[in-house]
Amino acid sequence: MAKKQKNNTSFSKGWIFFSIPFLIPFIIIGFMFFKGYTEFQPEKEQIDQLIHEAETLGENVNEILEYYILPNGHGLTARSTDGTILLEEVDPDANTIVQTEQLNSDIFMRSFVSYQKDGLVFITKADDNSIIKGYYYESGKELKELDIPEIHADGYLESHVLSHQGTIYLLGKKGDGSFSLYSIHELQLEEINLTENEQIVDLVDAKLYYSSTFTDLLPAVELSLYDQSQFMLTLSPKAEERFLIPEAMSFWETEEEAVSQLYQGKESTVIRIADNQLVQYDIHTHTVQNEIPTPEPIYYPSLFQIDTNLTLVIGRESVDESSALIGYVFNQSGEELVVDLTERLQEQSFDYNNDAFFAQVTEEELYIASDRAAISVNLADPSVSEWLTPELVEKSYLSLAEEKQQQAEKLTQDSDTFSKDRLLQYIREDSAGQTFTIIITFWVGIPLLIMIIIFIISKLSKWKRKRILNNGGIKVQAKIMQINQTGTYINEQPQVRMKVQFTYQHDLIQREVKQVVSLLYPPRPGDFVDLLYDPRSGKVYLWRD
Known part of the structure; x- marks a missing residue:
């Protein structure tokens, strides 16, 4: 029993020494893999972007x-x-x-x-x-x-x-x-056809018309022809309100004619500004009629025709150009004050002459947009309002x-946080993770494959021996006649070739077997060894319990 225990101890030490060349690189690679995993942050760019945006x-x-x-x-x-x-x-x-x-x-x-x-x-x-x-x-x-x-x-x-x-x-x-x-x-x-009228021949230029007097009343396009004649085309969603006006002696006269055409058969009194004052102006007679009173004096007023029947007036409450805003919505003629917007404008500071300023009425809602604030007011109930x-x-x-x-x-x-999904993501997406995975797979897979092969061979050997025993095989004791080394070492133990002989059914049989032996307790000629003998094939195998 002592000999067998020493042999097993030697065998275990051999496996440990054999495993060291595999374990050390595996530990190093495993450490590098773990370090790469802990530093793996596929969301880093997203995290940095979120922090930057915040x-x-x-x-x-x-x-x-x-x-x-x-x-x-x-x-x-x-x-x-x-x-x-x-x-x-x-x-x-x-x-x-x-x-x-x-x-x-x-x-x-x-x-x-x-x-x-x-x-x-x-x-x-x-x-x-x-x-x-x-x-x-x-x-x-x-x-x-x-x-x-x-x-x-x-x-x-x-x-x-x-x-x-x-x-x-x-x-x-x-x-x-x-x-x-x-x-x-x-x-x-x-599409509005610019050349629909037979008078428009050889159009060479077209541009939007911006009048200092009637811009809010008169959306129009200036048309220039090759013969140097010019026309004004008034714009409207309604085709019947698009009038082609030939150029008069001056743009002022052209404007007056265009506005007169546009307001033909309509209310002819509109709000204008004369000497920084709001006044009623008759489009057809081209005369100022009356000044328009306001609840508070309004300075630097500007007009915005927000609807065909409504005019927005915005200005300052004093001669100071940075003073508080005040504003009113009148009907077209200026005879009726529809809404006083002053209370809603007082705390705002936008520039109503800025390009960003915009005002429009949809049904009963007035919208004012600007570069500093936005307001909406219900004209039917001014107490209902929103602002931004x-x-x-x-x-x-x-x-x-x-x-x-x-x-x-x-x-x-x-x-x-460690998670299976994150580990799989590291392996799929990170090049270092992929490299480490391949190395680890080969480093572990090859020895594991060898162990599996050895295990399978061992199982096949046991199955084969069992089959031999079931088919007339017998255990025999054979005497060692001669021992020679094969030159092969397994786990630092030498493999030897032994000539043995034994008696089976009164016949003396000689065979050769190979065995890995202990250097401390090697077999010698004259010793006996247990064998499995297959009478059918005549082959012998080392006996294994």
Whole structure:
């Protein structure tokens, strides 16, 4: 028994020494694999982006170009970012950013707007090819690009787009160089034929008309012909209100004729400004009739014809150009004060002469948009109003910033937590993880495969011996006659070839067998060894219990 125990101890030590060359690299590679896994952060870019966005959201208020109120009461801001105009819908009550969309724009970030149906129409100029683009934004829906024929806007967008009382007019050139004019009213696109009248022959130039006197009353296009004659075409959603006026001795006379035609058979008294005062002006007689009284004196007034029957007047409460805003909505003739907006304008500080300022009436709702605030007032019940200010938007930005910060913290926490899914992701996506996995697979797989092969061979050997025993095989004791080394070592133990002989059914049989032996207790000639003898094949095998 002592000999057998020593032999087993030697065998175990041999396996340990044999395993060391495999274990040390495996431990090193395993450590490197674990280190790579702990440093693996596929979300790092996303985390950094979230943190950056959270830190800069508070500054986004300074980048806002325009503020709007949507028909559902939410706010909408337009700001420049990465060469585009970013629309962000704000719910002031919940302090949240509801939705974001992008508009293609050139470097000037200029847009024209019109309230149509249940949303806003935006007109911009594409950055890459100066093509006029149209979009429709409605709360709760994806941004829709309007199907506008391809027309180019050379120069500033202001020279090609006009928003007037709920209709947007687009003037540009087609690919062949000819001029095209379109109107968008209630999302319906209509082409206005500039050469429909037989008087318009050899059109060489067309441009939107901006009058210092009747701009709010008279949307029009100037047409220049090759023979140097000029015409004015008044614009309207109604075809019967488009009048072609030949150029008179002066633009003033042309304007008067155009306005007279436009207001033929209508109320002819409108509000004008004379000597910084609001007055009633008769379009047909071209005379000032009466001054229009206001609840408070108004300084630096500006007029905005927000509807065919309504005029918005905005100004300052004193001669100081930075004094508080005051404003009123009158009927067309100025005889009736419809709404006093002063209380709602007092705390605002926008520039009503800025390009970003915009006002429009839809049914009974007045919308005012600007670069500093937005207001909506119900004309039937002025106590019902909404407003959007930088302070309200900033609260929504800060709420969103906190949300992004929490998302970043959660992603960071998840990246520090071990999970099967994360391990599989490391193996799939990280090159180091893939390399380590391949190395570990080969380093572990090859010895494991060898062990499996040995196990299978052992099982097959046992099965074979059992089959031999079941088919007449017998255990015999054979005497060792001669021992020679084969030169092979297994687990640092030598393999020997032994000539043995034994007696079976009175016959003396000699055979050769191979065995791995102990260096400390090697077999010697004259010793006996147990064998399994197969009479059918005549082969012998070392006996194994």
